[in-house]
């Protein structure tokens with residue numbers, strides 16, 4: 001787990017219907033991230049993790065998204081977590097917001113029983129402190145801006161939450177809407193232990209959309 005400290009973690013994901021939705025393509029994105037200097041990867045589903053594992057030994061934070069209500073929740077059950085561990089995940093991310101339909105904080109201990117560390121994905125300071133007290137190995141700001149009461153999702157990353165968790169001694173991973181090196185630096189300056197960047201690296205659709213918006217046509 002310590003290999004992730006101070007590093008950039010690249011989230012290599014593509015949802016159903018996305019042109020890049022293919023485990024082999026995800027694995028190639030992961031390989032690009034490795035060549036670019038990523039310290040770790042964040043990958044959705046056992047199938048994609050298995051494909052990524054065939055190309056790199058870099059630490060993988062695994063998750064399994066399940067549609068629930070207005071959004072995808074992150075790895076709500078122990079069964080899903082066990083599948084990720086079997087596929088080669090080095091750490092498992094779980095949804096620790098009140099919106100998860102799963103056992104929430106209890107999952108941490110259950111996943112530790114598999115011998116795998118846990119990243120608690122949260123949306124608020126309170127959730128983050130509870131996750132840390134319950135034994136999460138790292139706490140991610142992943143879900144800030146995505147729970148029902150936080151919609152619409154803000155444009156910028158939640159650097160304030162990173163700082164608030166770090167100042168209370170929580171090992172915090174900054175994740176969600178980091179789009180440039182300036183924001184990544186700010187996250188580390190705020191006390192982040194590591195930073196996850198997804199779409200700004202691995203989603204050519206949103207990258208194109210942002211740049212196309214600057215064109216006069």
Ligand SMILES: CC(=O)N[C@H](C=O)[C@@H](O)[C@H](O)[C@H](O)COP(=O)(O)O
Nearest residue numbers: 011142146176177178197198199200
């Ligand atoms: C909210 C949610 O479900 N986030 C997911 C968590 O794994 C992914 O869809 C994000 O791409 C990831 O968090 C990285 O964030 P960004 O792509 O903004 O750098």
